[in-house]
Amino acid sequence: MDYTRDFDTAVQTFILTDLPASTPADAEFFLKTGLEGWQNGRPELKFGGRTLHRAYPIGTQLSFKVSRDAPESEEGDAWGQRRPDRCHVVTGEATHELSVQSWMDSPLSERPSTLSAQTSRLEVHSPELEDEFTVLVWQPPQANTAGQRFPVLYLHDGQNVFDQATAFAGRTWQAAEAAQALAAAGLPCILVAVTVRDAHRASDYVPFEIAANGFHSSAAEYQAFLTGTLKPLIDARFPTLPEAQHTAQAGSSFGGVASLYGGLSRPDVWGSIGAFSPSVWVQDFGLLAWSEEHPAPHSRVYLDMGDHEGTFTADAARLVTQTRLLAARLRDCVQDVVLTIGEDHWHTEDAWAARFPGFLRWWLNAMSE
Template identity: 55%
Template sequence: MDFAPFMPAAEQTFVLDVPVNTPADAHFYLQTGLEDYAPALPDHQFERENGGWTLRLPFPLGALLTYKVTRGSAESEEGDEWSERRPERRTVITGAATHHIRVQSWMDLNDGSGRPSTLAAGIETLTVHSPELDDNFTVQIWTPHGYPEGRARFPVLYLHDGQNMFDAASSFAGETWAANEAAGKLADEGLPCLLVAVHVRGQHRSGDYMPFAIRANDHQTTAPAYQRFLTETLKPYIDARYRTRPEAAFAAQAGSSFGGVAALHGTLTRPEVWGSCGAFSPSLWVQDGTLMNFAAQHPAPELRLHVDMGTHEGQFVEDAAAGVRQARWFAARSAPHVREVRFQIGEGHWHDENAWRVRLPGFLRWWLSGLNTQP
């Protein structure tokens, strides 16, 4: 008896070109998001063919395939031109296709020079101690042009994953939100603000951002203490050091993925401190969807809430569509419990800094246009 395949698939051909410093005895593998980036699966190994390296594999139709090449370990993954972590390669599986991969470098063959900084002049970098967590945070502050000479006071946006906001040298895979450029353009249009980018604390991102005990944070959350740091230590420090509008209406949090959850948790639980929230691609699935009822359980009648999601966030097209529907439903269920909800879909957007960089200017314009920014 013949059986139909569980999922229709299409053969993908990967043709590999490697740099001249590649070890002569190297073996090459394709690691993908569908296999949780396992670095050395036997059936993902490239074979010699016509003097080069080729791999043929079937992948399910509709897969949102993310992938990189490795020499058999996470440490020997392909890198960018500085042998630092590079962005994932991406394709949507719609049929048979050939993908030409030119590896620029290998991360384990790094000369130590590092990716050059792109941090713009005028962004101040501070070290702020958190008594709540008994640890130090790197915090970067962007101010609009002419700030030192002026007297005006400004609304403030606090950004999670601050290492990804301004500088390619510190950002994940070298991609930034270019937050200073977005804010600078709006300031030139008469919509100024201050940006406070709070870097992650070492390996504590999942603990600090996720208010639930889940596997990603080893079932130990430090999110309440992290939010106390933002509210009771960092914000008063920024308000004292810079010309801010300290009222809740002029203070906002924003972040993506787990950082989007942090922004939701922080603003909904302390609406007397935070007046707006930017939740970019928030991880609404955590704790069996507990966040879906979060706004109803923490009503914030004056809070302005932005929620968005890209159409390519997930392993399959169907997953991504479900994620968009879930985000839309979360926005709809939250609307009765806050002042305002803005929902946005990022067409063709993946779960990455590039997508959030594209959506940030719209959020900033919406947030600032809804404020009386005059001193």
């Protein structure tokens, strides 16, 4: 598809400055972009030697990587594993010098784990979904103090929360670091990270039947697992404050939808909700109407959105507007809503990591007032 026909465009020049020693001498190189469906080997995206010139519409929020002319040959990180996307907003002509660290078809090693000694790993069976979940539980240093109990935050996409070895593109939310800093400041909590069922993410997290989940939702069963199986287990094994006012769930993207759905469905269990970059577009923005139909007068809601989420700057502006609208609708349905717009933030773990400490402080401060 020609994306440049009806738009003002700017030429982007991509230059390969460094290549790994493992690069075959006869290799050909291509650009892969989100705008063009991450397809590999497109003739119009082939480098001539080490240089590619390509026009993109002004306002494109370009995410891209380099690949070779072979399957699974995408550029990797320092370990030869998946690296974060390169990102650039097209505002005019620009030159991008690209240093390739590794190729994913020649991995160097596994990424080292960054789980701390304060983190416990549980394998929990869900009778609601007839499946197993890996659950990571981080406790503050104060947990060693007899008799002290703590508020608890449950996090979706738990593989991305603590450990770079399992996080998408090796980028975590740095949640343990944020919680450690607040614990040192007198605001301790327990974090419970629930690892996703990869093949069922859209089904478990989205309560609507949409194409992404094959028009089948298991969100009610997933939330029943959190409320009926996991939370009682956590409360029995760890020094929690089990009441709703001390319990929250949070997540990003589809996980943000899951948090709003779960928290507003059971305000007797979840007193606070963290919705990072929620996918407000699902079911033709059905989340807005659904939220209004599920008031939770004692609940507190944190919403945010980056201002660079979407394929074009106009898309990003619409997402910000829709998130503002959701916040306005929720203000009539819950006790408190706080809205944050992340400046220069994309739809990435790095952006959510940057906003997470502010959310955590907001949540914990409310319980210390």
